[in-house]
Amino acid sequence: MYSSIKHETRLAFVLGMxxxxxxxxxxxxxxALNAPQWLLIAVGLWIFVCWQLWQRLELNRAGEGAPxxxxxxxANRLTLLRGGLIAATGGFLFQPVAEGIIAWxxxxxxxxxxxLDRIDGFVARRSKQTSLLGSELDTVYDALxxxxxxxxxVGYGKIHWSFLLVSAAYYxxxxxxxxxxxxxxxxxxxxxxxxxxxxxxxQMGFIAFILLPCFYAxxxxxxxxxxxxxxxxxxxxxxxxxxxxxxxxxxxxxSSAAFFSGIARISHNVFQPLLRxxxxxxxxxxIVRANGILSPEAIIGLLIIIGLLIMTGAIVLGLASRVxxxxxxxxxxxxxxxxxxxxxxxxxxFSCVWLMLSGAGRFSLWQWDDRxxxxxxxxxxxxxxxx
Numbered sequence: 420m421y422s423s424i425k426h427e428t429r430l431a432f433v434l435g436m437x438x439x440x441x442x443x444x445x446x447x448x449x450x451a452l453n454a455p456q457w458l459l460i461a462v463g464l465w466i467f468v469c470w471q472l473w474q475r476l477e478l479n480r481a482g483e484g485a486p487x488x489x490x491x492x493x494a495n496r497l498t499l500l501r502g503g504l505i506a507a508t509g510g511f512l513f514q515p516v517a518e519g520i521i522a523w524x525x526x527x528x529x530x531x532x533x534x535l536d537r538i539d540g541f542v543a544r545r546s547k548q549t550s551l552l553g554s555e556l557d558t559v560y561d562a563l564x565x566x567x568x569x570x571x572x573v574g575y576g577k578i579h580w581s582f583l584l585v586s587a588a589y590y591x592x593x594x595x596x597x598x599x600x601x602x603x604x605x606x607x608x609x610x611x612x613x614x615x616x617x618x619x620x621x622q623m624g625f626i627a628f629i630l631l632p633c634f635y636a637x638x639x640x641x642x643x644x645x646x647x648x649x650x651x652x653x654x655x656x657x658x659x660x661x662x663x664x665x666x667x668x669x670x671x672x673x674s675s676a677a678f679f680s681g682i683a684r685i686s687h688n689v690f691q692p693l694l695r696x697x698x699x700x701x702x703x704x705x706i707v708r709a710n711g712i713l714s715p716e717a718i719i720g721l722l723i724i725i726g727l728l729i730m731t732g733a734i735v736l737g738l739a740s741r742v743x744x745x746x747x748x749x750x751x752x753x754x755x756x757x758x759x760x761x762x763x764x765x766x767x768x769f770s771c772v773w774l775m776l777s778g779a780g781r782f783s784l785w786q787w788d789d790r791x792x793x794x795x796x797x798x799x800x801x802x803x804x805x806x
Contacts, residue, residue, distance in 0.1 A: 423489050424476055431496075432469045435503050439465060442507065450521050452514050461510030464567070468502035471559050478551040488550065494543030495553050497535050502560045504532040509567040516575055516632075526630030529568050533623040536561065561619055562589045568626040576636050577629045578643035585622065585647050588654040595658065607661050610679070614776075615657070617792055618650050621776055628749075635757035641765055642748070645772035691780025695735050698770035702731045702747075705763050726750055734774060737783025741792060744774040 439461050447454035472495075479488045479495070491499070508528045516522060539557070543549045566586040572578045599606050609615075625646050629639040659665045665678060706724055727750060733743035748771040755764065778789045 424479055424487075424491055425473075427491050428469065428473055428476065431499055432465075435465050435469070435506075436462065438503075439507065439510075442510075446521075450517055452511075452517055452521075456514065457510035460512055461506050464506035464509045464563070465503060468499070468506055468560070468563070471502075472499060472552075472556060475552050475555055478555060480550060480552075481548075482551065488548060492543070492548040492550070492553075493546055494539045494548060495550065495556065497539040497542060498553055498556045498560060501532045501535040501539065502556075502563070504528045504535070505560060505564045505567055508532070508564075508571065512567070512571055512574065514574075522632045525571060526627060526632070529564065529623075529630055530627040532564060533620075533627045536620065536623060561623070565589070565619070565622060565626070568623075568630065572626055572629055572639075572643075575630070577634070577639045578626075578636075579640050582643045582647050585650050588651060592654055592658060596661065599662065605663060607663050609657055609660055615653060618653055618776060620792075622646055622650060634752050635755075637757075637760055638752055638755045638764070638768070641760060641768050642752070642772060645769045646776075649773065649776060686777060687780045689780075691774065691777050692782055694770050694774050694777075695737070695740070695779060698767060698774070699731055699735050701763050701766040701770065702727055705767060708763070723750065723754060734779065737779040738785045739788045740779035740783065740786075741775050741788040744771040747771050748775070 439458060442461075443454050443458040446452055446457055477487065479491065480486060481488075508525050511517070511525045517524065536557070539553065543553050569578065569582050569586050573580050573583060596606055625642065628634060629642070656665070706727065727747065730743045730747040730750065732738075734740045734747065748768065751764070751767060751771070778786065778792075
């Protein structure tokens with residue numbers, strides 16, 4: 420029954436091995452890196468990626484009881500490609516930072532993998548071949564990427580080693596579920612959460628960007644901490660739900676649904692608007708205190724000041740604040756370089772990151788980016804066509 424997709428999986432495995440071997444030859448010719456070590460790690464990860472696919476081939480179906488698709492489909496092929504890019508990124512582990520144009524390769528590989536994480540779901544929905552396989556591989560490859568890339572970033576000195584707690588949290592969470600089941604303890608279902616998906620997506624994007632050589636510590640370390648805290652809190656809250664500390668019954672006023680709804684309202688009405696005000700104050704103080712590179716007499720300095728003010732204004736008014744916060748964060752990172760940071764920079768970074776993750780909240784004029792972040796690409800078009 421699975422002969423065709425098994426054949427396709429074997430072919431993909433062999434093709435991936437050939438590409439990794441060719442890449443190893445190029446690395447040996449173009450860099451001073453240890454090419455055999457790169458190949459050994461990359462091949463090991465690629466074997467793991469393909470093994471995860473092989474173990475789940477029977478899930479290549481729309482749902483329980485549905486027939487198995489005769490082909491992997493383009494969405495699952497893109498997901499497998501993402502796994503291959505993560506494997507190639509992992510080859511750079513435990514090696515010195517590459518020089519020249521090769522220094523851009525690890526970050527670009529993981530950037531493409533992060534983009535494919537959004538595209539493969541869109542392709543699945545548009546091609547009418549969503550599958551249990553794609554859903555499971557998505558989770559497995561996300562976890563692998565969020566282990567490999569942070570390890571590489573720690574090795575490059577871009578983030579603090581404590582960020583690896585985020586990478587370990589998924590595996591600890593899965594082990595905890597296994598432990599509860601093997602000890603006949605109840606495991607309660609998690610409520611669907613777009614925030615959980617948003618945190619994972621932004622985490623991938625953050626790691627992908629800081630692997631690029633144009634972003635420097637110590638600022639990237641502070642950004643990492645700003646991302647790490649809400650993600651770890653999210654894992655802790657999820658554990659409280661699955662272990663029954665927070666009731667998961669939606670029929671009770673003390674249920675997790677009511678609890679999280681109340682937290683969301685407080686955040687939307689109070690916390691997120693206050694973040695925008697805090698960011699405005701920090702940016703004004705930053706501009707007033709800055710000198711040299713931000714000198715109004717210099718054209719570049721004037722342009723930077725204008726860019727900071729425009730993005731801050733967009734955030735304060737709630738005009739696509741997530742996008743504006745991202746652009747503002749990139750401007751701060753490029754401007755700051757490898758210089759030391761102070762409390763004002765920390766406030767700006769934390770405000771930008773948390774606004775990216777949560778959105779601008781109440782009193783926003785245009786929240787298009789909120790709708791995009793909280794949607795699944797391809798579903799909106801389907802709804803329009805079926806209406």
